[in-house]
Amino acid sequence: MTIQKNDDASAPVLSVVIPCYNEGENVPLLFGRLMPALHGLGVTVEVICVNDGSSDDTLARLLAVQKSEPSLRIVDLSRNFGKEKALSAGLFHSRGQAVVPMDADLQHPPEVIGEMLAKWREGWDVVFARRDARTGQGMKERAFARAFYWVFDHLSDVRLPREVGDFRLMDRRVIDTINEMPERSRFMKGIFAWVGFNHTEIIYHQGERAAGTSKFSSIKLLRFAFDGLTSFSNFPLRVWGVIGAVISSLAFFYILFRIIRTLVWGIDVPGYESILVSVLFLGGMQLLTLGIIGDYLGRVFDEVKGRPLFIVRRLYEHDGRE
Known part of the structure; x- marks a missing residue:
């Protein structure tokens, strides 16, 4: 994939990138709040909605909105590639001098984009939007999030x-840098943090989901968290060398103990249970180690194949171009 930097003087000042997967119910609600907020900024804007292989009427509703909103561009992917790849597709097609990714469920209030734009005009390359609370999440989800951040910060070089x-x-410089990154395992939160640049933040109140339900189950969130960790840390690989050394040391001292005991008290019959426990424990550790190595090896396999991050079936422009 060849990335070309955007030097077009006619490019919009602001691009808003929105991945959409089965968000048909949210489309009219989203644009009912988004467009008034953008029109009040006094700058040229474009909205890029990425239809990530939706099976509902998301695309049809987006096309209906496009008839009255010339700034809307629709990237229709050939299938569902996942949110991280859909977000990458939106960033790739963005042309704005500043780019704002957001969700389609209105948990990200579009009214705070103006505040972020003001910070950008002050000279900041990145403006974080930090939520003041996790609205709509229970204690289990919040505890999981805190645990993930703690583990990620302690095992990865990226905070x-x-x-x-x-x-x-x-x-735009940040977006061009991200678009040039060739990796296919796209943990976007980590990528956003890894590229650096000078940054500041604003505080916002996260809204409730406008309609529909979250597409992330507990299993998907756990897998997403593990993907993020293995994308930015090789600690899960290195730690097994330490564990192996500890187990080998314990086994060595146990062998010495058995030799000394045999020389002093003679030969006895070892217990069957201790042998069984040792075999099962070491076998389980080996299988767990192989599983983690296999996950990293699978990532290498995906990178070597060099397949594109996403496939665009059609790009809908307001002027009829595709």
Whole structure:
């Protein structure tokens, strides 16, 4: 994938990128709040909605909105590639001098985009939008999020800003840098943090989901968290060398103990239970180690194949171009 920097003087000042997967109910609600907020900014804007293989009427509703909103561009992917790839597609097609990714469910209030734009005009390359609370989440989800941030910060060289999701403003230089990154395992929160640049933040109140339900189950969230960790840390690989050394040391001292005991008290019959426990424990550790190595090896396999991050079936422009 060849990335070309956007030097077009006619490019919009602001691009808003919105991945959409089965968000048909939210489309009219979203644009009912988004467009008035953008029109009040006094700058040229474009809205890029990425239809990530939706099976409902998301695309039809987006096309209906496009008839009255010339700034809306629709990137229709050939299938469901997942939110991280859909977000990458939106960033790739963005042309604005500043870019704001946001969700389609209105948990990210479009009214705060103006505040982020003001910070950007002060010279900041990245403006984080930090939520003041996790609205609509129970104690289990909040505890899981805190645990993930703690583990990620201690095992990775990249620190994720607390309570900051994809909702942020990024300068064109930041977007061009992200688009040039060739990796296919796209943990976007980590990528956003890894590229650096000078940054500041604003505080916002996260709204309730406007309609529909979250597409992330507990299993998907757990897998997403593990993907994020293995994308930015090789600690899960290195730690097994330490564990192996500890187990080998314990086994060595146990062998010495058995030899000394045999020389002093003679040969006895070892217990069957201790042998069984040792075999099962070491076998389980080996299988767990192989599983983690297999996950990293699978990532290498995906990178070597070099398949594109996403496939665009059609790009809908307001002037009829595709």
